[in-house]
Amino acid sequence: MHDIRVIRDDPAAFDAALARRGLAPMSPEILALDADRRARIAAAETAQADQNKASKEVGAAKARGDDAEFERLRALVGEKKSEIAAMQAEADALDAQLRDLLMTIPNLPLDSVPDGADEDDNVEIRRWGEPPALDFQPVEHFEIAGVRAGMDFATAAKLSGARFVLLSGAVARIHRALAQFMLDLHVTRHELIETWTPVLVLTEMMEGTGQLPKFGEESYQTREGWWLIPTAEVTLTNTVHGDLVDQATLPRRMVAHSQCFRSEAGSAGRDTAGMLRQHQFEKVEMVSITDAEAGLAEHDRMTRCAETVLETLGLPYRTIVLCTGDMGFGARITHDLEVWLPGQGKYREISSVSYCGDFQARRMNARYRPTEGGRPEFVHTLNGSGLAVGRTLIAVLENGQRADGSVDLPAALRPYLGGATRLSAEGRLV
Known part of the structure; x- marks a missing residue:
C-alpha cells in the first residue's frame, strides 16, 4: 500500500510512476478523498472544542442560577455531541474508502526497471x-x-x-x-x-x-x-x-x-x-x-x-x-x-x-x-x-x-x- 504523505508531497511523481505501468493518473481522486477526510476530522475537532467549552460553561451557569443559559448550553452540548458523532462517522467512511482505493493500486517501479508494455x-x-x-x-x-x-x-x-x-x-x-x-x-x-x-x-x-x-x-x-x-x-x-x-x-x-x-x-x-x-x-x-x-x-x-x-x-x-x-x-x-x-x-x-x-x-x-x-x-x-x-x-x-x-x-x-x-x-x- 502507498504512503498518502508521499502522494501529497509529489502527486505528479506518483502519477508519472503509474504511467510507466500504463495506468491513468490517480492522485486527483486520492487527494480529493484525503482532503474530504481531513476536513471532516478537522470539523469534528472544532466541534469537540466547542463542546468542551460549552460543558465547562454549563456548570458555571448552574452555579450562578442562570437557568435559561444553563438550558441553552446543555442543548448546545447535545447538538455538538451529535455533530461530532456524525462527522467522525463520515471521516471513518472516507478513511475506509481511501484505504480501499490505495489497496488496489500497484507498487511503483524502481527507476532502473525498463519501460515496456508486455x-x-x-x-x-x-x-x-x-x-x-x-x-x-x-x-x-x-x-x-x-x-x-x-x-x-x-x-x-x-x-x-x-x-x-x-x-x-x-x-x-x-x-x-x-x-x-x-x-x-x-x-x-x-x-x-x-x-x-x-x-x-x-x-x-x-x-x-x-x-x-x-x-x-x-x-x-x-x-x-x-x-x-x-x-x-x-x-x-x-x-x-x-x-x-x-x-x-x-x-x-x-x-x-x-x-x-x-x-x-x-x-x-x-x-x-x-x-x-x-x-x-x-x-x-x-x-x-x-x-x-x-x-x-x-x-x-x-x-x-x-x-x-x-x-x-x-x-x-x-x-x-x-x-x-x-x-x-x-x-x-x-x-x-x-x-x-x-x-x-x-x-x-x-x-x-x-x-x-x-x-x-x-x-x-x-x-x-x-x-x-x-x-x-x-x-x-x-x-x-x-x-x-x-x-x-x-x-x-x-x-x-x-x-x-x-x-x-x-x-x-x-x-x-x-x-x-x-x-x-x-x-x-x-
Missing part, C-alpha cells in the same frame, strides 16, 4: 548453459515414452477436472526428490530457515501480500472463509504481520515447500497440455524480510539462490528483468528465471524473484525498531520461487530426454533416487 519488452541480463544439441526431434514432457505411465491427466480429470495431474511411480519419486533437493540446497548452502506453513489463511493475510482485494478471482476460498494459498509467499511474509521487530533480527530468510492453489483465471486456452499450468502444484518458496537499506542487495542474493538450483541441476536458463508493463502488482523490480524447454523450443518462466520495498509491510503494518534508535520503520519484503517443483520436473525430463524415450537424470538427484541415473523408456529408475 513480455516482449523484458530485458535479458544474463544467460547460463547451452540448450542440449539433440540429434532427434525432442518432444514435450508428457510425450516422452518413459514418462507416460507416471503422468496421468485422464485419471486426474476424472477426479478433479481439467488442469490437474496424477503422478505415480518413478515420475512421482523424481518430483519428490526435486523438492527435497531444493530444500536441502537452500538450507545448507544458502542458510535459509526451513519453514512449514498452513495452506489455509485468513483474509487479512491475503490482503497483506496483495492477493486481495484486487485478485480474489485468482484464488480459492473455502465456505468457512479461509483462502487456499497461491504460494507460501503469503504465509512466510505474513509471519511479521502486525509485528514490531528489532532491526538486529533482520534479515529473516525463510524457505518453505508447500502445495499451492490457483484458479488460473484469465488463462483459458493457455498451456492446456501437460502440467505447465495447473490449479494445484508445489513450490519451494523463498521469502526475505529486511530493513530499508538491505532490500536491493537481498534481491540480488535471492536471485542467485534460485539460479544456483538450475545450475546445480545442469538446466540451461536465462535471467531477465521484467519491464514495467509485465511486472507483478506488488513488485518494485522483478527478475524472472526462464528455463530452456526443448519440447517447446523456447525458454519458459520457472521462477520470479521480486523486491517489494515497504509496499506489503504497510498493508501488514510490519515494522522494525532501528538499532540506533529513532521511530520504527516499515520492513522491506522480498519473495521468489526456488523453484516451482512441477516446472522443474518438466525441465529435467525434457532436457534429459533421449531418442529411445528414456531420460538422463541430473547427478544432483542421485542421492535422492537411490543412486539412479536414468528413467528408462519403460518408466523405471535405473
